[in-house]
Every structure is written in structure tokens, then in C-alpha cells.
Amino acid sequence: MKKSKRIKKSNSWRIKHHRDQFFKKSKTLGYRSRASFKLLELNKKFKIIKKNSYLLDLGSSPGSWSQIASKIITTGKILSIDIKKMEPIKNVKFLNCDIFDQSTKDKITFFFRGRLDVIISDMAANTTGNKSLDSIRTNQLCAEVLSLSTKILKPKGVLLSKLFMGEDFIEIKNLAKSTFKEVDFFKPESSRNESKETYLHCKSFKTL
Numbered sequence: 001m002k003k004s005k006r007i008k009k010s011n012s013w014r015i016k017h018h019r020d021q022f023f024k025k026s027k028t029l030g031y032r033s034r035a036s037f038k039l040l041e042l043n044k045k046f047k048i049i050k051k052n053s054y055l056l057d058l059g060s061s062p063g064s065w066s067q068i069a070s071k072i073i074t075t076g077k078i079l080s081i082d083i084k085k086m087e088p089i090k091n092v093k094f095l096n097c098d099i100f101d102q103s104t105k106d107k108i109t110f111f112f113r114g115r116l117d118v119i120i121s122d123m124a125a126n127t128t129g130n131k132s133l134d135s136i137r138t139n140q141l142c143a144e145v146l147s148l149s150t151k152i153l154k155p156k157g158v159l160l161s162k163l164f165m166g167e168d169f170i171e172i173k174n175l176a177k178s179t180f181k182e183v184d185f186f187k188p189e190s191s192r193n194e195s196k197e198t199y200l201h202c203k204s205f206k207t208l
């Protein structure tokens with residue numbers, strides 16, 4: 001076998017093994033997807049979710065991030081939103097709609113009544129097969145969530161959002177830095193090395 005073919009084969013084995021390892025673990029623990037481990041790691045690092053948090057989960061389906069939030073939050077509120085359907089989770093209110101519709105924003109405002117502590121967004125655009133285009137489209141979602149957060153999040157609130165280290169990464173980083181006092185990035189171990197996915201963590205609006 002040619003060397004390039006051997007490297008390709010061993011890389012695809014590593015990716016599959018990484019995926020399977022977290023997939024099996026999530027099934028054993030009763031989580032709906034391996035994305036659960038990303039939020040567990042992110043929450044361990046940034047201590048985002050508290051037992052009394054009022055939390056909005058964007059792009060929540062199939063629901064593993066909402067499952068984790070519902071285990072931690074006992075006296076707060078959780079609203080989860082996705083354009084795809086999601087099976088019910090105890091203590092989680094789900095809306096099957098597009099986050100960028102005006103009617104959705106009105107429903108969020110009504111649900112939290114001015115106290116939204118945390119937004120977590122794992123939203124990703126539908127994949128087209130073109131990695132660069134997919135990355136731009138998902139980063140566009142992240143930029144839109146950053147702008148939405150200024151209208152619905154409380155002044156000292158926290159935003160956590162997926163984004164890709166693509167060509168528009170710096171643009172989004174600058175947008176985050178012009179909006180929030182604290183801006184960090186973290187790539188969880190459970191996110192594949194090969195993937196350009198990372199997470200943006202922002203806290204406290206600059207206008208304070």
C-alpha cells in the first residue's frame with residue numbers, strides 16, 4: 001500500500017475511533033448525542049450553568065445539551081429552540097422554530113421576562129459538502145447570535161457559541177470583543193482534532 005494511502009487510512013481510523021468512543025459513552029450515560037461531552041467540558045472550564053440559571057439553548061435538537069442543563073438547573077428555567085423537532089425533556093420548554101424569526105424573539109422575551117442569564121448555542125448550518133462554505137454559514141449563525149444577545153441577554157450574562165476557525169474567524173472575534181468585556185475560546189477534547197470547530201465564551205456587555 002502507498003504511504004499516502006496508509007496515512008489516509010490511519011487518519012480515518014483515528015476519526016472513527018474518536019467518534020465511536022464518545023458515541024458509546026453518551027449512550028451508556030443516556031445522552032442523546034456525543035455533543036453532550038462538549039458541553040460538560042465547556043461547563044467545567046467556564047462554570048456557565050448554575051442551579052438557578054435562566055438558560056436559552058439554541059440549536060438544541062436532538063437534545064443532549066438540554067439534557068445536561070436540565071440536570072444542573074433545579075430552580076431556574078430552560079427554553080430550547082430548534083428548526084428540527086426534539087423529544088421532550090423534563091423541565092425544558094421546547095419551541096420548534098427558527099431563532100431568527102421576529103415571533104421567536106418575542107416568545108423568548110415573554111418566557112424569560114427580562115432575566116436571561118445564559119445563552120448556549122451549538123447551532124450549525126446544514127452541511128453542503130463544501131467545508132469552507134459550511135464553516136462560513138455556521139459562523140454567520142454565530143455572528144447573528146452575538147447580535148441577538150445584545151437584545152435579550154442580561155447585562156452580566158454569558159454567551160457560549162459554536163464557531164469554526166475559518167477565514168471569517170477574526171471578524172467574529174472582533175465583533176465579540178466589541179460587544180463583551182470577556183471573550184475566550186476553547187476547543188473541548190471531545191471535539192475532533194481534525195475539525196476546525198471551537199467555542200466562543202463571552203461574558204458581560206461592554207456598555208456596563
Ligand SMILES: C[S@@+](CC[C@H](N)C(=O)[O-])C[C@H]1O[C@@H](n2cnc3c(N)ncnc32)[C@H](O)[C@@H]1O
Nearest residue numbers: 035059061062063064065082083099122123124
Ligand atoms: C450540532 S446540532 C446541535 C446538537 C445539540 N447541541 C445537542 O446537544 O443535541 C445543530 C442544530 O442547529 C439547528 N439550527 C440550525 N439553524 C437554526 C436556526 N436558524 N434556528 C434554530 N435551530 C437551528 C439544527 O437544526 C441542528 O439541530
